[in-house]
Amino acid sequence: MSSQSIKGGNATSAARHRRSRRRGWWWFPYLIVLPAVILEIAIHIIPMLTGIWMSFVKLTKFYIRRWNEAPFAGLSNYRLVLNVDTAQGQAFAHSFLITCAYTVLVVSFSWILGMAAAVALQKTFRGRGIWRTLFLVPYALPMYAGVITWNFMFQRDTGAINHLLVDQLHLYSDRPFWLLGSRAFVSVVVVAIWKMWPFAFLMLMAGLQSIPSDVYEASAIDGASPWRQWRSITLPMLSPVNVVLFLVMFLWVFNDFNTPFVLFGRATPPAGDLISFHIYNASFLNWDFGLGAAMSVLLLAFLLVVTLVYLVILRNRRDLYA
């Protein structure tokens, strides 16, 4: 993900290229990169810095209109959300742990399903294109359309899930709630996996296409079982894909706002209180943007640390093998 890996081995040719370019054009790369830089600064960097500033002020409803006059709060916003003895701290810690569990489940199941589908569709057979197309549908579907459908299916009295489990399979005597109470967690995880695994499938399928088939043929002659082939060929060959895939999925899933927002709406079951959703509600329902900003900054710091640790571990491991 660093610039090196993007450039790959082209540095020398680029250098040659640069030398051959007319001197008068030195400003050209700066010019064409400028629109992107301006947009990134205006829409991402400045708002982020403003957000960090907001986390140090007391930005409650009394100051929101004159946000530039909000009194300095020091670290009190942070102290409040990090202190598990306070109501806010408890809720934040709870939300963080829920989100961790959610992320682990969604990322790992999405990867497993995506991998299973990619391997099942690796060899050509009649109708392969149809399956592949079908498996991509949830990814192509606008996310809210899919989640709203799940919301309908999870309705207690009119939904498909309870119809199946209660009326047809008689697994429960009383109709369970799927969008309230502790089962809300199960629901949000299932919906998120449904939405996410086709992306894993897409990436892994793309990765599998770049593995030359003669590698498999050679190992098949050696008598390796499909399982062994997968362990010794597929998995290692896919590791560059996996590196990116896990990181991207982790960041998306941990930041996920859409799934709980569309699935639960205004009813926010504690079991489905994912962190972005929690922060949104804390900011917009309780009118406390300083507190919301402090939680956002902590979230960003956490994601940053995890990402860095992940990349460092990977680099060390790669150095070890290189």
Add this chain to the structure above:
Amino acid sequence: MRKLRTIVAAATACVLGLAAAGCGSGSSSSSTASGSTITYWASNQGTSLDNDKEVLTPLLDEFTKQTGVKVNLEVIGWNDLQTRIQTAITSGQGPDVLNIGNTWGVSLQATGGLMEFGDSEMKAIGGSDRFVQAALETGGAPGTTPTSVPLYGLAYGLYYNKAMFQQAGLTPPASWEEMVDDAKKLTNPATGVYGMTLAAGSYTENAHFAFINAAQNGAELFDSSGKPTFTQDGVVNGVSRYLDLMQTDKVVNPSDAQFTDGSKSIAAFANKKAAMIINQNNANATLISNGMSEDEWGVVPLPAPQNAASQVASHVAGINIAIMKSTKNKDAALQFVKFMTSQSTQEALGKPFSSLPVLKDAKATFTTNAEELKTFTDIYNNRSKPLPLVPNEDQFESTVGKAMNNMFASIATGSNLTPDQVRNQLNTAQTSITS
């Protein structure tokens, strides 16, 4: 003297360069208003957003004809309204005139985003003495200049299905205990029919009932210094009493915990899935649009328990109308507020929006049922108590309301909450109020 202050203020504004446009419309001659356009955010009062638009549009055209001011109308659903108001206040951008739930009156006043109705503004809209006193008081904290004025009056009543009561040989309840007994007799889970239906997943509705039940116990939600007192016995017992309708009395369908707004429970009542519903009088229009006819239901005040400290049956509910401080069309906005609160507009809107008049001399007209009119007028005038007029009222609604959502959810999913657990939840709500 007042005139002098206006001139000084206007001059200062111009010197400071506070928007050139503000200078022109800041003067008090009404001729500048003509030809301008104002934006109006209406809350959802009728049976749907579209219905509201249909009802309001002819009136707005009439206003344009009278004054030359064009009105851009946007009707906003209740789920969005608070967030939308908040973002408008943050930005100083948004509408010129807007509707607010009157319980938010003091909270929104505290943000400083709404224009104050001082003496001259009050005069411009036709004077404050024509409003019902209790409704007018929701416009701001006691002793301050209000920032909103009443637009529609509402009150809670207990609607009951006449046919279902008759069949069971029951008469409308006069006490909470009778209400529960009747509800038990009318409940038959096997057929999916319950004695009562509640919007148990709506934080605003739940917060209102926390207040009303606590008030019947004689308990206040905030002490005289504005500190929340949610954990005192009166509040805890009141909340428990309301939760018990689902938990111990079992006269409410556990599915009601999924009703995130009042219209869902109204629909359940209209479809005869429940014999009683506690709702504000604007339920009428919605009930009719759900296929019920006016003679099928009756209304009595929400009864208090036999040993109640107070016979409060509702909070002073309703909608206020306010002007954004950032408006560049103050005169046009004032003219519009005057128009909306005028006798003729109030009469025209009373029926389609099923509202009670907020003007002293006006008569309620929202239904042809004289008895129902009398009941609601009596509740509104004699048995309503305003929600606490403190800046943190909105936080009471969101924290206590959400705590009750969650408590109803746990009851619906099979837990049994002890009064101590209720107190605990209310304590969490109380401590998360930031001041």
Add this chain to the structure above:
Amino acid sequence: MRETTGERAFRIIVLVVLSVFILVPLWVMVTSSLKPLQDVQGTFSWIPKRITVEPFVSMWTTVPLAHYFVNSIIVCTVATALSVTVALFAAFAVSRYRFHGRSVFTTTVLSTQMFPGVLFLLPLFIIFVNIHDATGVALVGTRLGLIITYLTFSLPFSIWMLAGYFDGIPRDLDEAAMVDGCRPFGILFRILVPSARPGIIAVAIYSFMTAWGEVLFASVMTTDANRTLAVGLQLYSTQVNVYWNQIMAASLVVSVPIVLVFLALQRNFVSGLTAGAIK
């Protein structure tokens, strides 16, 4: 290559289980959209007892769906076109030039992908407001504001992927074109863009889908005038009745075009990913 029984069984199980998982919600969406209101308010049934197209007719009047549709199409199309253009230039610079701040640029741009949306939602809102006050350009409650916001959402990924794609195009082609007297823009548009077509299509699809499905910013930055489908669709459930049949019909209608386009171009998307992201 011969297939063992085990492999075959694995394939069949995987395909059946996953197809059921995917198809159940799609089936519910399609069949419910054809049921009368009464039938979606009672107990669910897998097979519709009565079929009606009424939901597809009345969904346009229950909420102003057509208006939201137009908004979404305009916002997403313009945002995509701009995002791809900006990304093309930036990727060209990153791939073909060594300039000061190049690695800072690529790292920073990529790391913005991890910013939680809630962190910069309100600040961005306040900034937009101040821009309005200072310049008179309205960004809140207008399509323009949404376009600017959305185009940056897909920008990091687009730059990264296109740069990777360009890296895979041999430089000899550039050199040859330069000898023929091509200016840098000529290289970009005559050499790189044509050879990177699958990558560009992939990036465009990605940008469009990101914008089409965005909910968080839309929930705060839209008013009646610029409301997109993502928020508009939720208005069905705030009506008096929950018109589940209309909600399903509307979900179907907003999904079909984008799903069809995606599936039609999926080969480009996959090969774009292969060449760009996975190297």
